[in-house]
Amino acid sequence: MRLSLVPRDAPLPGMAWLSPLLAVALSAVGAAALFAAMGRNPLVALDALFVEPIASLNGLAELGLKATPLVLCAVGIAIGVRANVWNIGAEGQFTVGAICGTAVALGFDATGAWWVLPAMLAAGAAGGAAWAAIPAFLRTRFNAHEILTTLMLSYVAIHLLGWLVHGPWQDPEGFNFPQTRQFRDDALLPVLVPGTRLTMSAVFALLSVPLGALLLRGTLAGYRLRVVGLAPGAARYAGFSEAGAVWFTLPLAGGLAGLAGISEVAGPIGQLQPVISPGYGYAAIIVAFLGRLDPLGILLAALLMALLYLGGEGLQMSQQLPLAVTGVIQGMLLFFLLAGDAFAGYRLRLVRTPRHVVRDA
Amino acid sequence: MPERLPDAVAVLAVLVATLRAATPLIIAGMGELVAEKSGVLNLGQEGMMLVGAAVGFIAAATTGNAAAGLLAAMAAGAAMALLFGVLTLTLTANQVATGLALTIFGTGLSALIGVNFVGTPIPGLATVLWPGLAHASPLWQQLLLLDPLVWLSLLLPPAVQWFLYRTRAGLIVRAVGESHDVAHALGYSVPRIRYLTTVFGGAMSGLAGAYLSLAYTPMWVENMVAGRGWIALALVVFSTWKPGWLALGAWLFGFITIAQFEAEAAGISVSPNLLATLPYLATIVVLVLISHDAVALRLNAPAALGKPFRPTV
Numbered sequence: 001m002r003l004s005l006v007p008r009d010a011p012l013p014g015m016a017w018l019s020p021l022l023a024v025a026l027s028a029v030g031a032a033a034l035f036a037a038m039g040r041n042p043l044v045a046l047d048a049l050f051v052e053p054i055a056s057l058n059g060l061a062e063l064g065l066k067a068t069p070l071v072l073c074a075v076g077i078a079i080g081v082r083a084n085v086w087n088i089g090a091e092g093q094f095t096v097g098a099i100c101g102t103a104v105a106l107g108f109d110a111t112g113a114w115w116v117l118p119a120m121l122a123a124g125a126a127g128g129a130a131w132a133a134i135p136a137f138l139r140t141r142f143n144a145h146e147i148l149t150t151l152m153l154s155y156v157a158i159h160l161l162g163w164l165v166h167g168p169w170q171d172p173e174g175f176n177f178p179q180t181r182q183f184r185d186d187a188l189l190p191v192l193v194p195g196t197r198l199t200m201s202a203v204f205a206l207l208s209v210p211l212g213a214l215l216l217r218g219t220l221a222g223y224r225l226r227v228v229g230l231a232p233g234a235a236r237y238a239g240f241s242e243a244g245a246v247w248f249t250l251p252l253a254g255g256l257a258g259l260a261g262i263s264e265v266a267g268p269i270g271q272l273q274p275v276i277s278p279g280y281g282y283a284a285i286i287v288a289f290l291g292r293l294d295p296l297g298i299l300l301a302a303l304l305m306a307l308l309y310l311g312g313e314g315l316q317m318s319q320q321l322p323l324a325v326t327g328v329i330q331g332m333l334l335f336f337l338l339a340g341d342a343f344a345g346y347r348l349r350l351v352r353t354p355r356h357v358v359r360d361a
Numbered sequence: 362m363p364e365r366l367p368d369a370v371a372v373l374a375v376l377v378a379t380l381r382a383a384t385p386l387i388i389a390g391m392g393e394l395v396a397e398k399s400g401v402l403n404l405g406q407e408g409m410m411l412v413g414a415a416v417g418f419i420a421a422a423t424t425g426n427a428a429a430g431l432l433a434a435m436a437a438g439a440a441m442a443l444l445f446g447v448l449t450l451t452l453t454a455n456q457v458a459t460g461l462a463l464t465i466f467g468t469g470l471s472a473l474i475g476v477n478f479v480g481t482p483i484p485g486l487a488t489v490l491w492p493g494l495a496h497a498s499p500l501w502q503q504l505l506l507l508d509p510l511v512w513l514s515l516l517l518p519p520a521v522q523w524f525l526y527r528t529r530a531g532l533i534v535r536a537v538g539e540s541h542d543v544a545h546a547l548g549y550s551v552p553r554i555r556y557l558t559t560v561f562g563g564a565m566s567g568l569a570g571a572y573l574s575l576a577y578t579p580m581w582v583e584n585m586v587a588g589r590g591w592i593a594l595a596l597v598v599f600s601t602w603k604p605g606w607l608a609l610g611a612w613l614f615g616f617i618t619i620a621q622f623e624a625e626a627a628g629i630s631v632s633p634n635l636l637a638t639l640p641y642l643a644t645i646v647v648l649v650l651i652s653h654d655a656v657a658l659r660l661n662a663p664a665a666l667g668k669p670f671r672p673t674v
Contacts, residue, residue, distance in 0.1 A: 005451065007671065086457060138645070142653040147404070147457070148595045149648060152641040155588050159641075163634035285461055322476040324583070327469020334462035335448065342452035 005346040012344045019340030020290050020297070024304065026336040031329050040319050048318050049311035049329075059310065061196030065268060066306035069094065069260035069277070071205040071299055073284035075212040076253025078293040082216060083225035083245040084232070089135065089150025090257040091281025092157035093128040097258020098265040099161060100127025102272045106169065106180060109187035116187055120262055128258015129251040131157065136250040140243040146250065154281065162274050169272065180272040189267045201263030205302075208256060212295035225249065257281060278309060279327075286334045305330065370499045375619060377503045380511050381577060383608075383615030385410070385569040387514040389593040390600075390607045391521050392565025397597055398525060399558040400538040402667035403445055404460025407590030408467020409563050410570035413438040415471035415478075417571025418581040422481050427489045431510075431571050438567020439560045441467060446559045450552045453669040464590070472583045479581055486510070486576035510572045514611075518604040525604075534558060538663035541670040551670045566590065588641065595644045599651045601661035610647065617643050 012018075031049065032042035053059050073090040080087045087093075101124035108116045135149040162178070171181040189199035216222040228235040228245040235242065260280065265272055287305050291297030312326030389406055396403055403409075416437035421430025445463050448454045486508045488494050494505055525531040534554060537544045541551045573589070574581050592614060600606035621636040652658055 005453070088461065138649055142649040143655045143658070144645070144648045144652040145598070148591065148598070149645055151591050152588075152595070152644050155641040156638045159634045159638045162637075163632045166634060167632055282465060286465065289458055322473055324469050324472030324476065327465060328473055329469075331462055331466020331469055334458070335444070335466065338448055338454040338459055338462065339452055342448070342454050346452070 004349055005342075006349045007346055015340070015344035016292060017297075019344055020292065020301070020337060022340050023290070023333055023336035027329055027333045030332045030336075031325075034325070034328065035319075035321075038321065040321065045315060045319055045321070048314045050307060052318075053307060053310035053314050057193070058196050061193050061198035062310055063303060063306050064198050064202045065196075066309050067299075067302040068202050068205040069264055069280040070284050070287050070302035070305055072208055072256045072260035072263075073253075073281055074287035074291065074298045074302060075208045075295050076249075076256040077284055078288040078291065078295070078298060079212060079216065079222075079225065080249040080253050081288065081293055082229045083249050084229040085139075085246050085249045086147045087132065087135075087150050087250055087253045088147055088285055089132070089152075089154040089281070090253065090284050091277060091279065092150070092154030093131045093254040093257035094261035094264075094277055094281050095154070095157040095161050096131040097124035097128035097254075097261030098272065098276055099157075099164060099261075100124055100258070101262030102169070102180060102183075102265055105183045105187040105266065109184040112184075112186050117189070117266070120187060120266055121259060124262025125255040125259040128261060129255035131258070132250040132254025133247075136246050139246050139250075146246070150250075161272070161276070165272055165274050171271075178274050182271045183266060187266060188270060189263060197268045199263065199267040201260070201267055204259060204263065206299075209295040209299050212298075216295070221248070257284075283309075283330060286330055289334060290337055370503060373500070373503045375616075375623065377506050378619045378622075379612055379615040380514070381506065381615070382618040383611035384511050384514040385572050385577065385589055386593050386596060386611040386614055387517060387608055388510070388572065389566045389569035389590060390596045390611060391517045391604065392562035392569075393593060394597050394600070394602060394604060394607060395521060395525070395534065396555075396558045396562035397666055398538045398602060398663055399534045399555050400541060400663050400665035400668065400670075401449070401555050401559050401562075402456045402460065403442065403463070403559060403562060404457060404594065405441065405445055405463025405467065405590075406566050406594050407586055407588070408464035408471075409438045409441045409566035410467075410573070410586045410590045411471035411584070412441055412467045413567030413570030414574035414585055415475040415570075415581060417567070418481075418483070418574040419474065419478055421571075421575055422478060422483050427486055427575055430575050431568060434567040434571030435564040436567070438563040438565070438570065440563070441567070442559045442563020443556075445563070446556045449669065450555050450559070453671055456667050456669070468584065475581045475583065479583070481581065483575070483579050485579035486572075508576050510568070510576060514608075518608040522604040535663070538665055541665050541668070545670070545672055551672070555670070566593075569593070592640065592644050595648055598658075599647045601651065601658065602663065603661075613647075614640055614643065 028046065032046055035042045035045035054063055073094065077087055077090060101120040104120045104123045131153060134153060135146040138144040138149050139146050165178045165180060169180045171179060189201055192198045192200060192202060224240040225245050228240055228242055264276055269276060283305055287298055287301045291301035308326050308329055312323055315321040315325060316323050389410055393403065393406060413434035417430040417434030420433035421427050441463060445459055448459045449456045487506050490508060491505045494502060497505060525535060533549055537549065537551050537554045545551050570586060573585060596607050596610045599610045617639050621639055624631065624636060625633060
């Protein structure tokens with residue numbers, strides 16, 4: 001007797017959306033167990049993780065603030081994965097976007113001209129897109145896989161950022177802190193809800209959802225991407241170019257991540273620092289999968305992930321738990337999701353080990 | 362670098378430092394190479410190494426026994442790999458996504474369990490083995506820095522080469538990686554073999570992580586693996602799945618890492634931040650060099666790499 005996975009005749013109906021919900025529920029149980037193991041009251045900790053952070057207007061604004069870069073990065077990642085292009089370097093594109101936008105801010109924000117902020121955003125998006133164009137070039141010209149190149153470029157980008165804020169761009173009046181000077185007000189994104197830190201960038205994120213959905217479902221370009229991802233052979237036969245899919249999805253994802261990067265720097269942070277992201281670019285990979293590679297799903301998943309970040313900070317303060325708890329719960333979430341998806345297509349069955357009998361023909 | 366060394370010792374010091382920097386890459390890379398030869402692509406190297414580094418450090422710091430640290434790290438890496446195996450081999454989840462999840466999970470888990478050990482001083486592995494190290498002559502100091510794990514990194518490539526190409530078990534591993542359906546039809550249990558190679562890979566990654574936290578820089582810091590897991594993965598591709606080439610690649614990387622420190626010590630005024638990008642840029646260059654010959658890559662890569670095995674019978 002052994003346990004065996006038997007394929008179902010048809011995938012369980014509704015499981016595509018049930019399995020993320022199940023994964024969230026199981027992760028909450030896992031988190032409770034984790035809290036209990038660390039000697040905290042699980043109910044109090046869960047409350048601090050999931051409820052307290054959004055019990056006020058300010059909390060909700062912070063939720064939107066943290067969900068914004070996740071949505072922007074994840075929409076790009078999801079469109080790529082649909083075409084079987086794995087961009088896991090959103091963190092680096094985010095960073096380069098922040099750097100390029102900052103270059104514009106440091107150069108021109110003293111002019112007070114109206115175009116400074118739009119130019120910063122454009123430079124951020126262009127910088128992120130250019131950074132992602134490098135792996136696109138390496139993949140299409142040299143066949144080097146983007147999983148490793150995008151990731152290596154993230155490390156390079158983060159060191160570049162370190163060099164800039166320790167070197168050429170360091171604020172001379174900043175008491176030797178590794179950071180640029182504060183941006184002037186004209187170079188900061190306007191705040192959406194007075195009294196909170198939620199900026200215009202949330203609008204970009206909200207726009208990226210219908211636009212991304214439209215691209216994937218309503219356009220020929222999106223159809224081609226999905227065919228390239230699902231059936232490369234058929235795509236080749238139909239004349240849909242794989243290189244075209246790489247060149248379309250990587251710079252698009254990079255541009256969105258770059259926009260998220262400059263929005264973070266020209267928003268809640270207000271200057272360039274050595275650390276400008278708590279790992280949004282990596283968490284966005286989880287968000288993309290949790291959201292079923294679908295922009296609307298991504299929006300929901302990003303809100304959940306943002307809640308985990310906020311809750312993690314809350315736990316650190318109220319329960320003296322290390323911030324790393326967030327990463328553990330994020331990882332659990334993705335594990336449960338992947339396992340749930342597997343069960344959608346398979347069921348567990350107890351199988352009697354058959355006796356192998358050789359029969360005469 | 363310590364004060365002026367005699368030239369011969371200085372050369373030896375660079376050599377020793379290169380071997381030491383390459384050690385975690387070779388150990389983790391060999392584990393991944395064997396797993397990939399059986400068709401399993403585990404992108405969770407970074408996460409497994411981090412958990413290995415943290416668990417190894419904690420075990421060594423609390424028991425005061427370095428060997429216990431190394432064993433605990435291997436067990437932790439193997440346990441992480443087992444989790445990966447359950448998801449990808451039993452539940453046939455996507456290997457790429459699961460590997461990424463393993464890295465994200467391992468990064469968080471290692472930071473969580475290691476939080477109380479940041480800044481705890483422990484003696485390095487070489488000092489544990491040779492308590493008189495600090496008083497030895499410069500020449501002996503260098504030689505004694507070659508701890509057992511460095512020697513293991515020299516022995517592993519020929520051992521793995523022998524196992525894969527000279528033993529029956531190695532042949533089966535390669536068969537499973539080339540065509541799981543054929544191996545299944547021949548009566549081999551594809552999942553069992555892949556579980557074994559995956560867990561071996563995890564144990565090696567855990568050990569490589571513990572080398573970093575117990576010997577290379579004897580301390581625990583969040584995220585201290587710093588991309589070496591990913592570099593090890595890139596090296597497997599670079600080597601076209603050949604153990605000897607993997608070792609060569611790792612030494613090249615070790616040398617680049619050391620050159621970065623040497624340049625600083627020699628007073629070459631390049632920002633340390635810019636120098637720190639070198640290993641990552643080198644990885645990209647190496648990947649490009651090896652990948653541009655698509656035919657050679659396809660001929661050498663295990664044909665069933667990353668593909669889930671779903672038996673029909």
